[in-house]
Amino acid sequence: MNSKWYKDIPVSINNAFGDPLTEIQIEDTIAKINSLKNHAAPYNIITKAVINDEIYSKLKDVEKTDNFVVMYSLTGLDEGGYSFQERLETIELLNKLFGKVIILVRPIIQGRNDHYKNLEKIVKVAKNTSGRLITGAIHDEFKRKNVKTEVRDHLVEICEKNSIKYFHKSSCAAADITNSRCWMHDLQKPVNLDVVERLGYQFNLIDDRICLKYATVGDLNFIRMITKSYILTENVLSGYNLLSISNDDYKYEVSSSWYSWSNNTACEINCDYCIIHSIDYLDKECQIGVKPSDIEAKSQKAFKMSSEYTEMLKKGKFISQSIRKQLGYNDVRNTQICKANAYL
Numbered sequence: 541m542n543s544k545w546y547k548d549i550p551v552s553i554n555n556a557f558g559d560p561l562t563e564i565q566i567e568d569t570i571a572k573i574n575s576l577k578n579h580a581a582p583y584n585i586i587t588k589a590v591i592n593d594e595i596y597s598k599l600k601d602v603e604k605t606d607n608f609v610v611m612y613s614l615t616g617l618d619e620g621g622y623s624f625q626e627r628l629e630t631i632e633l634l635n636k637l638f639g640k641v642i643i644l645v646r647p648i649i650q651g652r653n654d655h656y657k658n659l660e661k662i663v664k665v666a667k668n669t670s671g672r673l674i675t676g677a678i679h680d681e682f683k684r685k686n687v688k689t690e691v692r693d694h695l696v697e698i699c700e701k702n703s704i705k706y707f708h709k710s711s712c713a714a715a716d717i718t719n720s721r722c723w724m725h726d727l728q729k730p731v732n733l734d735v736v737e738r739l740g741y742q743f744n745l746i747d748d749r750i751c752l753k754y755a756t757v758g759d760l761n762f763i764r765m766i767t768k769s770y771i772l773t774e775n776v777l778s779g780y781n782l783l784s785i786s787n788d789d790y791k792y793e794v795s796s797s798w799y800s801w802s803n804n805t806a807c808e809i810n811c812d813y814c815i816i817h818s819i820d821y822l823d824k825e826c827q828i829g830v831k832p833s834d835i836e837a838k839s840q841k842a843f844k845m846s847s848e849y850t851e852m853l854k855k856g857k858f859i860s861q862s863i864r865k866q867l868g869y870n871d872v873r874n875t876q877i878c879k880a881n882a883y884l
């Protein structure tokens with residue numbers, strides 16, 4: 541029986557509504573980072589904030605470990621009224637405090653920040669920080685993803701010209717910088733089946749693959765992290781990343797790369813493209829996730845998730861176009877190639 545399985549779950553801190561390095565969140569962010577100092581998997585913050593002297597001084601209390609990863613989301617869109625130069629100064633301070641900062645270009649919006657000069661400017665920042673960049677998702681002006689892949693081609697071309705290591709998923713970049721396996725792509729025969737059972741997921745094994753009876757897209761991500769294997773399901777409950785182990789007190793969310801442990805609260809940055817409030821379960825203040833070691837004690841059994849679930853989450857309703865009986869992540873999301881081992 542593996543009772544310490546949660547130590548291998550990659551965690552993102554305060555990545556719901558609200559930025560981890562703003563005044564509202566900073567104390568909580570530091571407490572969470574420090575509580576994960578013995579965590580075995582990578583844990584990160586992703587920020588767009590411009591920090592002041594007070595926040596910089598508080599950040600000196602963060603205990604640094606090899607698994608802690610700082611990502612800065614840089615778009616050239618001057619979110620919150622802060623200029624590119626001001627963000628550059630924050631990135632330099634974070635780099636000074638924590639070593640390597642990975643630059644994340646998210647979002648790129650057609651007609652706003654997708655021009656070559658802007659992309660070049662961002663890549664130059666990556667060159668002077670960790671030499672690593674995550675290409676992020678390309679949106680059109682209506683917030684639809686992945687509509688203009690030639691923008692990504694431009695970004696890749698500029699990275700190659702500047703000898704920058706580029707990645708399409710934050711998991712690949714974090715795996716590279718922490719010398720870990722890529723938990724998104726590097727998959728094997730399932731382990732920790734006892735944990736999946738204890739969390740109350742119903743499943744069969746089909747050709748050495750776990751097939752969940754019911755799953756949200758978040759469940760596919762979460763069980764992949766726990767079992768280090770590719771997961772199928774007979775029924776997709778919702779396209780959301782919300783987990784079936786959520787209950788009235790605790791909501792759990794797992795993206796393709798990270799388990800979220802977050803205060804979903806106010807955000808001082810107020811990006812005009814923010815989509816968080818269009819997600820039903822994030823439109824009010826709430827806690828997302830708990831300390832990983834508390835998950836088993838503070839969640840409901842997944843099989844208790846009722847059919848009312850999809851009613852509650854209408855916007856996350858998922859209708860499959862696939863003719864396959866069992867669906868996996870690759871049927872429900874756009875996949876990206878792994879770049880974690882591309883630069884060894």
Ligand code: SF4
Binds near residue numbers: 556619
């Ligand atoms: S407004 Fe939304 S996208 Fe912008 S920093 Fe806050 S949570 Fe993130």
